[in-house]
Amino acid sequence: MAVLTPLQIKNLTEQAKQSKGLIPHSVLTPLLSTLQCDIDTLLQALLPVATSFSQAPVSQFNVGAIAYDKTTGNAYCGANLEFSHQALSLTVHAEQAAINNAWLNGAQTISVIAITAPPCGHCRQFMNEIADADSLKVVLPTLETDLKTLLPHSFGPKDLGNEFCLLAAKSHDEIALPEQVSQQLARQFMLAYAPYSNNPAAVEIKTVFHGSFYGRYAENAAYNPSLSPMQSALSQLALAGLTLNCVEVVSITLVETATGHNQKAVAAAVLESYFCDGILQHVLVE
Ligand SMILES: [Zn+2]
Structure with a gap:
């Protein structure tokens, strides 16, 4: 080796x-x-x-x-x-x-x-x-x-009956996003993979000194192994050698659909682990 x-x-x-x-x-x-x-x-x-x-x-x-x-x-x-x-x-x-x-x-x-x-x-x-x-x-x-x-x-x-796969998903560009959603977060939302719940969702963690981190919802045919967008974003933070405990956060935003929303509770639960659940902004789109 x-x-x-x-x-x-x-x-x-x-x-x-x-x-x-x-x-x-x-x-x-x-x-x-x-x-x-x-x-x-x-x-x-x-x-x-x-x-x-x-x-x-x-x-x-x-x-x-x-x-x-x-x-x-x-x-x-x-x-x-x-x-x-x-x-x-x-x-x-x-x-x-x-x-x-x-x-x-x-x-x-x-x-x-x-x-x-x-x-x-x-x-x-x-x-x-x-x-x-x-x-x-x-x-x-x-x-x-x-x-x-x-x-x-x-x-x-x-x-x-899902013809798409993770890494080869369809884009959700038919959904209009409000102006409060940044372009980068909108892009992550479009690329989310949610063929089973039809709830594309994405997260943006903006920090003062380390830039922004993004996560997308990745569903799974067996449901339980699905990765929530907040877990996805926090994993990216970890891969930069950081945690929410050691960065100054500007904002944390979750965007998902009003019709399919299922991510708010899990996002808050994970953030609670860092005492950050109070700053979660939740944006619902039609
Ligand atoms: Zn494992």
Whole structure:
């Protein structure tokens, strides 16, 4: 296995922090050539970078995952994110964080995901929602396998008559948004994936010194593994090495539809973990 030095890991972690967990092909390509290894081996070697973004106050069990998009050659870190004094079911798993990160960065395919531990059933189901789930390679510390093998006889989008997939969703550009919704938040709302509830939703966290963070709703055919837009946005904050406890927040806005709204309570619950639920702005659109 290719070994990166502690200094390389430290520098790569700093770089990844600046780009919210994105490791671009311009960084990966020279590493592949220096280490003379294949991409699967390099992704494994980079897992300490992803794992460093884990926030696990409940389990103390840090998990890292890296999703790789062979079309762009970019890699996307993910790490588990737990919320103190909230239901364990609100936890963001590392694989969800990595896929969410790839999606928010515009990836349309994921060919490989490397993970520090075998994926739980919840994550196998979450991964089954992406467009190329059938060919997704899963790289583990002691095994290289694929999602098809890990999730036989699966239930997925097509079983509910959904012709779209996560990473290949339709845009909700038919919905008009009020002026109070920023252009960036409107764009995230348009790209949300909500084929089962028909409630596209997105979140914007504006900070004083660290810019803005966005999250989109990512539904799942099995419902429970769905990722709420607030979890999605907070995962992005974690991939910048931050938490709501350590940043000065300007505003936190959730936008969703008036007809399908289902995100306010979960957003408030997650924010309560940081004593920030009082500042949530809730915008409903027709
Ligand atoms: Zn999991």
